[in-house]
Amino acid sequence: MNDPQGYFVFFHAQALEALGAPIQPYLLGEGENKHILCREVDTGGALIEMTLSGQTQDGRTVQIQLMVPGAMVRMIVSAHGDEQFGFQPRFVAAPTQASPAMGPPASTGTPTGTPTQAAPPKP
Numbered sequence: 082m083n084d085p086q087g088y089f090v091f092f093h094a095q096a097l098e099a100l101g102a103p104i105q106p107y108l109l110g111e112g113e114n115k116h117i118l119c120r121e122v123d124t125g126g127a128l129i130e131m132t133l134s135g136q137t138q139d140g141r142t143v144q145i146q147l148m149v150p151g152a153m154v155r156m157i158v159s160a161h162g163d164e165q166f167g168f169q170p171r172f173v174a175a176p177t178q179a180s181p182a183m184g185p186p187a188s189t190g191t192p193t194g195t196p197t198q199a200a201p202p203k204p
Contacts, residue, residue: 089158090131091116096153107133107147117147122157129154 097104097115108115121132128148135145 087118087120087160088122088131089116089160090119090122090129090154091156091158092149092153093155096149096155100149100153107145118160119147124151124157127151 092100092115094113097108107117109118110116117131117133119131119133123130123132127150129151131147131149133145133147135143137143
């Protein structure tokens with residue numbers, strides 16, 4: 082199976098309307114799920130730069146860089162299937178030892194340390 086590698090960039094509906102016909106050849110999906118599949122995404126500025134792979138009419142592979150204002154993008158989703166993703170540990174955690182009980186030491190009787198005698202039970 083040929084899994085996609087890269088990022089899915091989803092746009093606001095108003096952004097697609099504003100970008101018009103020039104953005105249409107790059108879009109995948111239907112309706113509000115229209116998106117672009119990119120190899121790389123750079124979000125370090127006012128414009129979001131997307132790097133795509135494309136083909137010319139004669140079949141040559143070309144690299145396309147598409148930039149749009151950051152406010153037009155609704156969501157970016159990672160499509161990398163070969164890596165772990167999320168907030169889980171990326172290594173096997175060693176078993177932890179039980180920590181000693183914290184708090185004041187157990188009382189041994191009276192404040193002087195001598196044991197107290199229990200009162201005999203009442204009849």
